[in-house]
Amino acid sequence: MGRRTSSLDANRLQAIGRPLLAWYSRAKRDLPWRRSRDPYAVWVSEIMLQQTQVERVRDSFVRFMAAFPDVHTLANATEDEVLRLWEGLGYYRRARQLHAAAKQIVVRHAGLFPRSVDGLLELPGIGRYTAGAIASIAMNISAPILEANSRRVLARLAAHAAPPDAGGADAALWTLAAAIVPRRHPGRFNQALMDLGAMVCTPRQPRCTACPLAACCAAHQQGREAEIPGRPRRRATESIRESAIVARIGDRVLVLRRGPGEWWEGLWDFPRLSAVGRGLSPAIERSPLLGPLRCGPPQRLGSLTHSVTHHRIAVAVVGCEAVRRGRRAAGLAWVPLAKIGRLAMTSPGRRIAKLAAEWLPE
Ligand code: SF4
Incomplete structure (x- = not known):
């Protein structure tokens, strides 16, 4: 050498x-x-x-x-x-x-x-x-x-x-x-x-x-x-658990556009909450983002994981039948599921839409 x-x-x-x-x-x-x-x-x-x-x-x-x-x-x-x-x-x-x-x-x-x-x-x-x-x-x-x-x-x-x-x-x-x-x-x-x-x-x-x-x-x-070259220091991975909510009325589902400074700014996604399991129903009712969205009991549709920067995110996908649309706000929209492919959407959002399509009747 x-x-x-x-x-x-x-x-x-x-x-x-x-x-x-x-x-x-x-x-x-x-x-x-x-x-x-x-x-x-x-x-x-x-x-x-x-x-x-x-x-x-x-x-x-x-x-x-x-x-x-x-x-x-x-x-x-x-x-x-x-x-x-x-x-x-x-x-x-x-x-x-x-x-x-x-x-x-x-x-x-x-x-x-x-x-x-x-x-x-x-x-x-x-x-x-x-x-x-x-x-x-x-x-x-x-x-x-x-x-x-x-x-x-x-x-x-x-x-x-x-x-x-x-x-x-x-x-x-x-x-x-x-x-x-x-x-x-x-x-x-x-x-x-x-x-x-x-x-x-x-x-x-x-x-x-x-x-x-x-x-x-x-x-x-x-x-x-x-x-050579030396390896850069790896940042520790941070695990996050959250729920994605597929709220539906008839053939429409609720989606939101990610805001300035958020991950995927400008893209559409399903609403996410940090609550999981039993805490989810009250969290949906209380959510300043969704409230007062009145939903029937949440139903588990599936799960997925994805990464953003050094975060590893485990998402429980939950469907709920909404009886009232909740608040109107910029960036929130009720969209026919059949037309969701026309939106610019996050890649996890696309995967959630597939689970939603399996849940919703034709
Ligand atoms: S440039 Fe890379 S591949 Fe070429 S001799 Fe050097 S180390 Fe080997």
Whole structure:
């Protein structure tokens, strides 16, 4: 094993461009957004790919581009339409910011993307990584990127062991990324780094024997691939139990739109209460959200679990026949269950709707 050193020396890594691009020409992934260098398509795909895996993004990207083929159609859509098309991708804040940025591009930039990293950074939801990706891939600007895959590759090439959440760890890697991104083919270079991280330099068991950069990889030379990059500290999971209420009158069920600052802001869901079991009936009667909703005895329809950030949520799904509609309020609606598919809904909400459909007669 070699010396345990970090080597953030960019000069040493200038040589990676040629073998990396040659490998990329042979091995690159065939992804739907790679068939265009339109900044709009690159932008939509990059926002979708933040925190969502490639395989889940493929179909959503194709559907989204069919509905909103350019920045004007996206800017003119309603937020509900955008959120509906975002279903399955999670982290809906991205969709709202995408929508806001589209409006800004149309109103302030006559529908054209700013042609610099600084200009792109002024748009909602576009951070340093996304700006670098759009600039390099769609505009051929020599701008660096750093996301999970390329970060891992660079950290290993430089034997930079600090975990991503260590202070200053990413600043050093951004500096390295900026120093090595070439003037020619910066977009291909950046995409190649990402593909190498996804396909060869994987988090566990990187395939160093198949890697085009093995000859200049400090982690490989030091035998430290497995320990670099260091793992971020995991936040403890918090367990929550709650009940989701499917209140019905005839063929209609009560749904609510999640408010500002809540998880899934802007999406529809079934009302939830923290009470479970015997405490549920009085909790429904007392709920400031629902009250005075008069219901028959609650009936268990099923259960599900889902996660939000570091919370693990166990949901008891309960049906009740309402005899009175309760209070009218913005964000509450009685919707025919058969039409609930038209609403932009949380993914647990969709699962609850399925249980409701099994409960309600045709
Ligand atoms: S040699 Fe191994 S650790 Fe280094 S970049 Fe290639 S796959 Fe990653």
